[in-house]
Amino acid sequence: MNASLVSLLPVTRDNYEAICDLPLSEAQKPMLASNTWSLLEAAYNPGYQVRAIQAGTDLVGFMMWVPQSAQRVSIWRFMIALPHQGRGLGSLALQAAIREIAADPAVRELEICYHPDNEGSRRLYARHGFVEQGLDEEGEDMLALLQLVR
Numbered sequence: 001m002n003a004s005l006v007s008l009l010p011v012t013r014d015n016y017e018a019i020c021d022l023p024l025s026e027a028q029k030p031m032l033a034s035n036t037w038s039l040l041e042a043a044y045n046p047g048y049q050v051r052a053i054q055a056g057t058d059l060v061g062f063m064m065w066v067p068q069s070a071q072r073v074s075i076w077r078f079m080i081a082l083p084h085q086g087r088g089l090g091s092l093a094l095q096a097a098i099r100e101i102a103a104d105p106a107v108r109e110l111e112i113c114y115h116p117d118n119e120g121s122r123r124l125y126a127r128h129g130f131v132e133q134g135l136d137e138e139g140e141d142m143l144a145l146l147q148l149v150r
Helices: 016-020 035-043 089-102 119-127
Strands: 006-010 049-055 058-067 072-080 109-114 131-135 142-147
Touching (some): 006 089, 035 049, 035 058, 035 072, 049 089, 058 089, 072 089, 089 109, 089 119, 109 119, 119 131, 119 142
Parallel strands (some): 072 109
Antiparallel strands (some): 049 058, 058 072, 109 142, 131 142
C-alpha cells in the first residue's frame, strides 16, 4: 500500500464523533480503551496529542500519544477500525506517527504498551523496531521501546 495514502490528521468537531464510533471486533474491545475515553483524557491533559488516521478519504483509525519526559513519548492509544484491518494501514499509520514524533529533536525514545494477548500488536511493533521490556508497573500491559536513531 502506498504510504502517501495514510495521513494523521487533527481531531476536530467535524470528525470526533466518527472517531468515537470506529468499530472493533468483540475480541478486541477488552484490549483497547475506547476512543471516546481517550478524547476525554486528551481534552483535560495538556500535551496529549490525538490524531485521526485517514486512508485516502476514509477515516480508518485513531491514535494518541503522551510526553513522558522531554526525551520519551508514549503511544497510549492506537487502533485501526475493524473494516480496515489487515490492509497494512496500521503499519503505515505507525510509520507516520514515528516520523511526526521523531521530528522533535529532543525525543530519543518512543514507547508503547499493549495487552500481552494481542499478538497482532506484538508483531506490528516488533516489525517497526520496538523491543519488549516486560510488563508495566501494574503487571497488565506489555511495554515495548523504540530507540530513535539521530
